[in-house]
Amino acid sequence: MSNKTDWNQVNEWDSKYLLHPFVTAEEYKSCPIERTEGDYLIMPDGTRLLDMFNQLYCVNSGQNVPEIQNAIKEALDRYGFVWDIYSTDYKAEVAKILVEDLLGEEGWAGKVRFTNSGGESVEVATIIARLFTGKEFIATREHSYHGISGVAVGLNRVYAGRSHISRESDKLVKQVPGQGYGATIKCPAPLCYRCSVGHTYPECKSALPDGKLPCVHTTEMFIRNHGVDQVAAMITEPAFGAGTIVPPMEYLPQIYQMTRRLGILMIVDEVLMGFGRLGTWFGYQKMGGGEVKPDIITVAKGLTSSSIGAGAVIVSKEIAKFMDSVRWNHVSTFSGHPIAMAAAVANLKYLIKNDIINKAAEKGEYFGSKLRELQEKHKCVGFIGGYGMFWQVELVKNKETKEPFVEADRNTAFADNPASKPVAMVLNKCLEKGVLLGGFVPNTLRIGASLTISREDMDKAIDALDYALSAVDEMCE
Numbered sequence: 052m053s054n055k056t057d058w059n060q061v062n063e064w065d066s067k068y069l070l071h072p073f074v075t076a077e078e079y080k081s082c083p084i085e086r087t088e089g090d091y092l093i094m095p096d097g098t099r100l101l102d103m104f105n106q107l108y109c110v111n112s113g114q115n116v117p118e119i120q121n122a123i124k125e126a127l128d129r130y131g132f133v134w135d136i137y138s139t140d141y142k143a144e145v146a147k148i149l150v151e152d153l154l155g156e157e158g159w160a161g162k163v164r165f166t167n168s169g170g171e172s173v174e175v176a177t178i179i180a181r182l183f184t185g186k187e188f189i190a191t192r193e194h195s196y197h198g199i200s201g202v203a204v205g206l207n208r209v210y211a212g213r214s215h216i217s218r219e220s221d222k223l224v225k226q227v228p229g230q231g232y233g234a235t236i237k238c239p240a241p242l243c244y245r246c247s248v249g250h251t252y253p254e255c256k257s258a259l260p261d262g263k264l265p266c267v268h269t270t271e272m273f274i275r276n277h278g279v280d281q282v283a284a285m286i287t288e289p290a291f292g293a294g295t296i297v298p299p300m301e302y303l304p305q306i307y308q309m310t311r312r313l314g315i316l317m318i319v320d321e322v323l324m325g326f327g328r329l330g331t332w333f334g335y336q337k338m339g340g341g342e343v344k345p346d347i348i349t350v351a352k353g354l355t356s357s358s359i360g361a362g363a364v365i366v367s368k369e370i371a372k373f374m375d376s377v378r379w380n381h382v383s384t385f386s387g388h389p390i391a392m393a394a395a396v397a398n399l400k401y402l403i404k405n406d407i408i409n410k411a412a413e414k415g416e417y418f419g420s421k422l423r424e425l426q427e428k429h430k431c432v433g434f435i436g437g438y439g440m441f442w443q444v445e446l447v448k449n450k451e452t453k454e455p456f457v458e459a460d461r462n463t464a465f466a467d468n469p470a471s472k473p474v475a476m477v478l479n480k481c482l483e484k485g486v487l488l489g490g491f492v493p494n495t496l497r498i499g500a501s502l503t504i505s506r507e508d509m510d511k512a513i514d515a516l517d518y519a520l521s522a523v524d525e526m527c528e
């Protein structure tokens with residue numbers, strides 16, 4: 052029982068025996084969580100923390116949903132474990148819900164292969180793309196994030212997401228030697244607030260005679276320059292999670308059209324945006340202007356609302372036909388785990404039955420309007436972008452000039468003191484008000500609660516943000 056837990060002992064073991072992310076052992080302070088509830092993490096002393104980053108933007112249905120918990124318990128009574136060559140009712144049903152119920156009307160989706168995580172879904176997607184096309188290279192974008200494993204981390208371009216190590220005392224930064232960046236082509240990101248090809252949105256829409264966004268034009272030129280004959284696919288997040296970029300609406304349709312022109316596959320990494328984060332079932336549906344039909348999508352996080360880890364790759368009918376015609380020597384022990392599949396069935400049914408995706412879109416309209424009020428009020432808020440329960444907030448020293456607090460912005464490796472970053476400041480101030488906020492890059496807040504957050508909790512988060520941004524305003528010019 053939790054009330055018998057010796058939390059001092061837990062904290063001691065936690066500090067002594069674990070390798071922790073993002074901090075040195077000296078910097079580490081354990082944050083014990085006794086249980087979760089709705090949008091809250093509850094500490095052993097009863098402190099309730101409102102989770103505005105939904106853990107890693109992944110508990111879409113909210114914490115401790117009884118329907119999902121009961122389904123897991125029932126599955127545990129039936130199954131210990133069977134691996135992926137056996138069929139279970141749960142696994143078959145998740146695949147059917149994904150291909151038929153969620154994507155059937157669009158007509159492109161063929162079949163599903165399950166995985167254990169988002170990063171693994173990206174690995175599998177790129178393997179399929181390479182096998183199907185017989186080509187090696189994958190085009191990716193600046194500030195992208197796709198996971199921690201070999202190919203996935205090789206596709207990551209957000210500097211802080213490359214599994215590197217850093218240390219402030221001697222400014223050490225070491226990227227992983229030999230990490231597989233090899234067969235990737237790095238293209239510009241649609242970061243309109245700080246355009247890396249030197250344009251300004253929306254004027255950039257008429258910069259080129261054919262109406263292509265300059266970032267898309269450059270992407271195409273980079274791929275053509277490499278040689279289309281060697282390029283299997285372009286991968287993109289519909290909105291960038293870790294890099295925290297909400298692209299303009301033209302970006303995804305134009306990237307899609309580019310892939311059709313070049314005859315390469317389009318992989319949409321829906322690991323973070325899938326299952327309602329942007330107020331549509333999949334992020335490409337929000338960002339794609341109704342015309343994007345991906346060749347492959349990758350999912351994880353929201354598939355089970357993270358009640359148990361599971362991911363999947365959904366491939367087009369054409370790719371499914373090809374993969375069905377061959378023997379594929381590729382399996383992972385836990386993929387399609389019956390307990391995870393039971394969680395996925397229950398989670399998807401819960402999202403459908405309660406119309407949670409549409410409700411997330413409405414919540415986003417309210418939350419976005421409140422964020423825009425903060426933008427008006429605070430000197431430090433340069434830009435707000437987002438939909439549903441995913442929001443990008445750019446913090447700047449000077450609104451007019453867009454001068455950032457941390458010059459390297461998304462190209463920082465976190466080698467200097469994280470406490471000096473505006474995001475860290477906002478985070479600490481919000482914590483004083485019992486609100487947890489996130490941000491993976493130093494000048495940008497990344498905000499997104501569960502899709503079931505109450506209006507009262509949204510207001511509470513906005514009040515905490517208002518308080519925190521006032522402190523950042525004092526650092527503005």
Ligand SMILES: Cc1ncc(COP(=O)(O)O)c(C=O)c1O
Nearest residue numbers: 168169170196197198292322323
């Ligand atoms: C877009 C995207 N792809 C892949 C991943 C990796 O997923 P996982 O951490 O489950 O391996 C993430 C994680 O945040 C992500 O945001």
